[in-house]
Amino acid sequence: MSEFLQQLLNGLSLGAIYALIALGYTMVYGVLRFINFAHSDVFMVGAFIGYYLGKLVPEGTFWGGLLVLSGAMIGCALLGMFIERVVYRPLRHGPTLNVLITAIGVSLLLEYTGQIVFGAAPRTFPQIFPAANYHVGSLTISSNQVFVIAVAILLMIALQLIVFKTKIGTAMRAVSLNPKAAQLVGVNNNVVISFTFGLGSALAAAGGILYAMNYPSIDPLMGVMPGLKAFVAAILGGIGNIPGAALGGLLLGTVETFIGGSQFSTYKDAIAFAILIVILLFKPAGLLGKFTIEKV
């Protein structure tokens, strides 16, 4: 039983990270209807910004850690907005496949530029937040896990407030519903899309830092697998659906951790895709998504 609870805790902290990344995918898909493949590499850049900022602040302090986290989020938000402005905006009315291919191109560019700039060898991520282990009964809870779950929950609440309580959030939902109609009632689509990219990339950066805290070895290709799995999580919950992405992330993280702890641990990387395929076959709109019929 205690092992079950321990695994559940590990799974939830991994799932919270997947959920943060999945939110970025789902928001971009909501407004632009395309898979931003480069999102997983923004996640990687976030972890690296954290690595370099982490050297500047005193190690293991709460405020220092917070500073690193917000620095990485701002840096990645700018990066995300820059990518959108330079690469995706000129293609906005192009065929979906072109955009998808360009996104793959941006993703590869970030990965391999990362290998040149940061070096291909893995690095140890510094302990930016204070470290401690708490024992509750037979459970061992590390402070990192507490931070991961707390930060993820706080960010998701903040996101929910932004999307549903602010003016720009209303505009985001309007663009996602119908971009042309939104434009007609005076929404500046460019600003909204730019903001969406910034917001999604900031969440990816937070995910990157939290991931690096829990698995403290970072390299330029670290984003590929978590990115793909987070995308699976976004589809699992219903793409374009924000609570769905959170649910999908938590589910996927938990399932994966349990598989990893069982005798089938070597199949861990395949399980996310198996879930994806099953979900798409039986419920193509995802767990919380609505199925729409294509109209000519």
Added chain:
Amino acid sequence: MPRPHLYLLATLACAFGLSHFSDKIDPYFLDVLTGIGINIILAVSLNLVNGYTGQFSLGHAGFMSVGAYMAAAVSVFLGPRLLGEDGGTALQQGSLFLAALLTGGCAAALAGLAVGVPSLRLKGDYLALVTLGFGEIIRVIFQNFEPLGGALGLNSIPAYTTIFWVLTLVGLAVFVVTCLVNSTYGRGFLATHDDEIASEAVGLNTTRYKIVAFVIGAFFAGTAGGLYGHFKMTITPTGFDFTKSIEIVVMVILGGMGNTLGVILAAILLTLLPELLRPIAEYRMIIYSLMLIVLMLARPQGLFNFKFGKAKL
């Protein structure tokens, strides 16, 4: 005689000619040529799916790995029993290799069928992701399947791949794809690509076309895998990952989707590029990715697509 048949005959003649003089040619040149040939088969077969039929598949390397493993299994495990201790005559080795390639191709085609039937109900981004997922699942399965070497891969595969086999298969792949697309039946692939709903409205079974394209594409990917395995003499599951699929996709896009000649040129260019860029090898992928982005922004119809008018994508 129709042009595709002439080209096929010319390629076969070339294959015979080159294999006759192969010991007089620089081995490095032959190696590069073999690499080019394998990539052409992969790119042309993916072009049938991605270009002509308009279904975005990101799992081509997965089918290649199925073919590579099955073909290698035939020649590594069955070969010694059938050929005996001395390795058999050249003719016997040739027929064994042919059987191995066919096994690899058919196994990949079966995998293509198994992947295609469920996933081709999906469109665009989703299909891309599911094929990617299948590619990864195939890789993980090979990594865990100990009889075929597991994560360490399969070693000591006999080096049966010669320039003759490569050129012959290139000729066959290009011939089959060209003739298929230009046949009355094959117009359905283009129709599916151009407008799926309209094709269905005039009575075409688009799902069937997609599956046929997928299976044929997978078959040739499998034979290319077989050639690759018997060329490198060792295969590992990680050699057929997501990056390899992307590489093939880049060839198809660079050549202009649905343009066989362009795709062949792109495959040649992209195989030669790393050889030429050897001094700056670590920048190769950066150049690749920049090329993709700039190409999509500036020339979305592909580098080697010289048809004027509306870009067909």
